[in-house]
Amino acid sequence: ILNVEQSPQSLHVQEGDSTNFTCSFPSSNFYALHWYRWETAKSPEALFVMTLNGDEKKKGRISATLNTKEGYSYLYIKGSQPEDSATYLCAFLRSGSARQLTFGSGTQLTVLP
Amino acid sequence: NAGVTQTPKFQVLKTGQSMTLQCAQDMNHNSMYWYRQDPGMGLRLIYYSASEGTTDKGEVPNGYNVSRLNKREFSLRLESAAPSQTSVYFCASTLTGYHEQYFGPGTRLTVT
Numbered sequence: 001i002l003n004v005e006q007s008p009q010s011l012h013v014q015e016g017d018s019t020n021f022t023c024s025f026p027s028s029n030f031y032a033l034h035w036y037r038w039e040t041a042k043s044p045e046a047l048f049v050m051t052l053n054g055d056e057k058k059k060g061r062i063s064a065t066l067n068t069k070e071g072y073s074y075l076y077i078k079g080s081q082p083e084d085s086a087t088y089l090c091a092f093l094r095s096g097s098a099r100q101l102t103f104g105s106g107t108q109l110t111v112l113p
Numbered sequence: 114n115a116g117v118t119q120t121p122k123f124q125v126l127k128t129g130q131s132m133t134l135q136c137a138q139d140m141n142h143n144s145m146y147w148y149r150q151d152p153g154m155g156l157r158l159i160y161y162s163a164s165e166g167t168t169d170k171g172e173v174p175n176g177y178n179v180s181r182l183n184k185r186e187f188s189l190r191l192e193s194a195a196p197s198q199t200s201v202y203f204c205a206s207t208l209t210g211y212h213e214q215y216f217g218p219g220t221r222l223t224v225t
Contacts, residue, residue, distance in 0.1 A: 032211060043117075043203065044156075046213030089155065099144050099163050099210025100171060105155035 002026055004092045006104035013080050014112050020076045021107040023090030027071035031095040035064055035075055038087040038106065047075075047088075080111040114139050117217035119204050125223045126194040134189040134220050136204030144207045145187035146171075146214065147179060149200040156203065162187055163210060194224045 005024040013019050025033065032051045036044040048057040053068040061078045077084055087108045091101040117138045126132055138145065143164045148156040158171030162181040176198060178190045187206075191198055201221050205214040 034213060043216035043218055044214075045216070049211075049213050091156075093211065099146075099161055099207075100158055101214065102158075102172075103148075103156040105153060 002092060002094060002102040004090065004102050004104040006088075006090055006107050008107060009105070010108040010110070012110045012112060015080060015082060017080050017111075018076065018078045019080055019109065020074050021088060021109075023073045023075070023104055025071050025073070025090070025092040025102075026094070027069060029094045029096060030068045030071075030092075032093040033066055033068075033073050034091040034093070034101060035073070036089040036091065038089055040086070044089060075107075077109070080109075082111045082113050085109055085111045116140065117204055117206055117215050119202075119217035119220050121220060122218065123221050125225065126191075127225055128195060130194050131190065131192050132194065132222075133191075134202055134204075134222075135186070136188065136217055137186045138204075138206040138215070139185065140206060140208075140215065141184070142206035142208050142215070143184070144210050145181065146205040146207075147177070147187070147189045148203045148205065149173065150203060150219075151200050159189065159202075191222075194222075196224045198222065199224045 035047040038044040050066040055066040066073045087106040089106045091103045120135045146161040147159040160179040162168045165184045204217040207214045
């Protein structure tokens with residue numbers, strides 16, 4: 001069983017604050033790292049799929065970086081808004097596993113107005 | 114496009130009863146997945162189907178069976194439900210195993 005760890009488990013920030021969280025994954029046999037956003041009472045939605053060491057992806061105020069050699073990815077949110085409140089999941093795809101994502105347990109973000 | 118649909122949305126079963134969860138996608142995706150989500154555990158893969166006609170076990174397959182009926186549909190069957198199968202079940206699909214996954218709305222199952 002692969003170990004995908006996310007920290008912190010939960011986070012409360014004030015509206016306007018910038019924040020970041022971490023996803024750690026095995027540094028060997030890397031194929032891809034996914035980030036998903038999961039709002040309460042909805043389904044997870046993909047934010048990014050990252051495959052290259054040093055990759056940086058951005059979508060609006062949300063961005064992510066990837067370090068495959070040391071096995072971590074950061075997700076950043078700039079100027080958090082209440083609508084950013086959600087659980088953010090990362091998922092690791094190992095080379096050779098073909099199609100099985102291993103998910104972390106998520107970081108639950110609450111943005112207070 | 115409806116995306117990924119799941120039925121039912123809610124279900125209560127008694128221990129030992131059986132039921133089938135249905136999933137369908139209209140995005141012409143090749144790969145489909147069944148996950149369960151439990152508090153503090155994240156999403157755990159039960160079974161997946163890389164392509165029509167194939168199915169494989171995931172991390173937690175015991176107590177479940179699946180059928181990839183055609184390219185669109187992937188069903189999950191509980192033959193004899195147990196309280197440990199109380200969970201929220203999500204179906205997902207993707208074009209290939211290397212692309213982002215699209216999730217259905219989930220089925221909340223309670224086994225008493």
